[in-house]
Amino acid sequence: MALWDQVKGKTQAVQIKLRMLLLETQLDHVFLRLGSRAYDLGKSGGPFQDDGEVHALLREISARKEELAKGKEDFRKSWQEEAKELKSSLEKGDGALERVEVSFLSPVTGQKVREVDLPKEVLLGPILRGKELIIPDGETEIRAMDRVTLLGKKKDVEMTSRILRGMP
Numbered sequence: 001m002a003l004w005d006q007v008k009g010k011t012q013a014v015q016i017k018l019r020m021l022l023l024e025t026q027l028d029h030v031f032l033r034l035g036s037r038a039y040d041l042g043k044s045g046g047p048f049q050d051d052g053e054v055h056a057l058l059r060e061i062s063a064r065k066e067e068l069a070k071g072k073e074d075f076r077k078s079w080q081e082e083a084k085e086l087k088s089s090l091e092k093g094d095g096a097l098e099r100v101e102v103s104f105l106s107p108v109t110g111q112k113v114r115e116v117d118l119p120k121e122v123l124l125g126p127i128l129r130g131k132e133l134i135i136p137d138g139e140t141e142i143r144a145m146d147r148v149t150l151l152g153k154k155k156d157v158e159m160t161s162r163i164l165r166g167m168p
Contacts, residue, residue: 013078017135020071027064033057075133079126086151096157097149099128104144105166114138118163119156125149 034057041048048054087097102109108116113124113136127134128147134140142148148164150157162168 011078011082013075013082016071016075016078020068020075023064023068023071027061027068030057030060030064034061072133083149090151094154095152096154097125097151098157098161099147099149100161100164102142102144102146102148102164103166106142106144106164107166108142108163109144109166111142112138113140113142116142118160119152121156122150122152122160125151 034054037051037053037057038048040046041051041054083097089095090097118124124136126149127136127140127142129143129145142164150160150164152160
């Protein structure tokens with residue numbers, strides 16, 4: 001099944017995030033091509049600043065970075081809208097959606113998600129670390145000051161929130 005066929009049923013935020021991952025990969029490839037070109041020019045003694053291919057690669061890098069920045073902003077907006085809708089739906093069924101800042105005092109600070117013993121009926125959603133958005137997996141380390149999105153049964157979200165805040 002083609003990637004797009006797998007993605008088209010997903011939320012807008014997921015589609016944007018996947019596009020961002022593709023852009024990051026493409027950006028890595030352009031940087032590699034630029035490095036290779038710089039190496040070749042250095043070996044041959046050619047002028048780096050006058051090379052048309054170098055300038056084209058730098059323009060491509062700039063364009064991809066702009067597109068990536070726009071994608072991050074689109075993701076943030078889309079996630080906020082989807083979160084509002086999800087929160088409303090959850091509250092109708094005794095669920096909750098909450099963003100919690102992890103405390104330095106939390107017993108989970110410094111642990112990987114897979115190592116943390118959280119209530120069964122709660123999911124960890126996106127983590128905001130400074131300006132970086134992280135979609136957590138089992139290897140993601142939870143750090144103090146992370147803003148973690150929690151989703152699940154209201155009582156379990158409240159319990160997890162207390163754990164992350166370092167409250168008894």
